[in-house]
Amino acid sequence: MRGVLQAAPVYDAFVGTFGFAGVGRLRQRLVSHLTGEILEIGVGTGLNLRHYGPGARVTGIDPAPNLLRAAAPRARGYDLVLASAAALPFPDATFDMIVSPLVFCSIPTPLLIPALAELRRVLRPDGQLLLLEHTRTDRPWLDLSIDALAPLWLRLSGGCHLDRDTPALLACAGWHIARHERHAYGLYRLLVALPSVPIISHYAAEATPHAESNSERSVALSLPDPS
Numbered sequence: 052m053r054g055v056l057q058a059a060p061v062y063d064a065f066v067g068t069f070g071f072a073g074v075g076r077l078r079q080r081l082v083s084h085l086t087g088e089i090l091e092i093g094v095g096t097g098l099n100l101r102h103y104g105p106g107a108r109v110t111g112i113d114p115a116p117n118l119l120r121a122a123a124p125r126a127r128g129y130d131l132v133l134a135s136a137a138a139l140p141f142p143d144a145t146f147d148m149i150v151s152p153l154v155f156c157s158i159p160t161p162l163l164i165p166a167l168a169e170l171r172r173v174l175r176p177d178g179q180l181l182l183l184e185h186t187r188t189d190r191p192w193l194d195l196s197i198d199a200l201a202p203l204w205l206r207l208s209g210g211c212h213l214d215r216d217t218p219a220l221l222a223c224a225g226w227h228i229a230r231h232e233r234h235a236y237g238l239y240r241l242l243v244a245l246p247s248v249p250i251i252s253h254y255a256a257e258a259t260p261h262a263e264s265n266s267e268r269s270v271a272l273s274l275p276d277p278s
C-alpha cells in the first residue's frame with residue numbers, strides 16, 4: 052500500500068503543520084548557523100531548506116522522485132540529488148556537516164546501518180551529524196500510545212516508524228553522541244553526533260563521573276544554545 056505521506060501535497064500539509072508544534076523553531080536552531088558544504092539527507096519536499104543561512108552550500112538527497120520534484124521550487128539554488136542515504140554518489144570526506152531532519156524514522160530498517168556507514172564515509176573526519184528526530188520518549192505512558200499506534204502508522208504513512216530509538220541506533224553504529232536535547236517529553240530530539248570519540252573527552256570520560264558534560268565541552272558543537 053502506498054502511504055499517505057508519500058503524496059507530496061499531503062506530506063506538505065501534514066509535516067508542515069508540525070511547525071505549529073514548535074518543530075519549526077527546532078529546524079531553525081539545527082541549521083540556520085551552518086556554513087560550508089552541507090549534506091541534507093531525506094530532504095523530502097524541501098520544508099527544511101528555508102532555514103539555512105547565506106553561508107551554507109546545501110546538497111539535498113532523497114530516494115523519492117515525487118518528493119524531490121516538489122522540493123525543486125524551494126531549492127534556492129541548492130543541488131537536489133535522487134539518492135538513498137545508504138548509497139551516496141559522493142566521494143569520501145565531501146561534507147563539513149550532515150543534517151538529518153525527521154529522516155531516521157523513515158529509512159527502511161535494513162538500510163539503517165549501511166546509511167550510517169555512508170554518512171561517516173562522506174563526512175569530513177572533523178565534521179558533525181546534526182539530527183532532529185521524532186523518537187520513543189522518556190515517558191512510559193506516552194510510549195504505550197506510540198507503540199500501539201506504530202504498526203498502523205507505518206502502513207498509513209508508507210514507512211514512518213513512530214517507535215524508532217535513533218539515539219540508541221547511533222550509539223550502536225559507533226557514533227559518539229556529543230549533545231542530546233529532549234523536547235516535548237522526548238518526542239523530539241536534537242542530536243549532535245560525531246563520527247569518532249574525541250581523544251580528550253575519551254580520557255575525561257574514564258577519569259570522571261561526569262563524562263557526558265566533559266565530552267560536550269571538549270569540541271565546539273555545531274548547535275547553538277537555546278535562546
Ligand SMILES: C[S@@+](CC[C@H](N)C(=O)[O-])C[C@H]1O[C@@H](n2cnc3c(N)ncnc32)[C@H](O)[C@@H]1O
Pocket residue numbers: 066092093094095096097098099112113114115118134135136137151152153154157158159162166211
Ligand atoms: C518524514 S520525511 C522528512 C522530510 C524532510 N526532511 C522534512 O523535514 O520535512 C522522511 C524523508 O526520509 C526520506 N527517506 C526514506 N528513506 C530514505 C533513505 N534510504 N535515504 C534518505 N532518505 C530517505 C523520505 O523519502 C522522506 O522524504
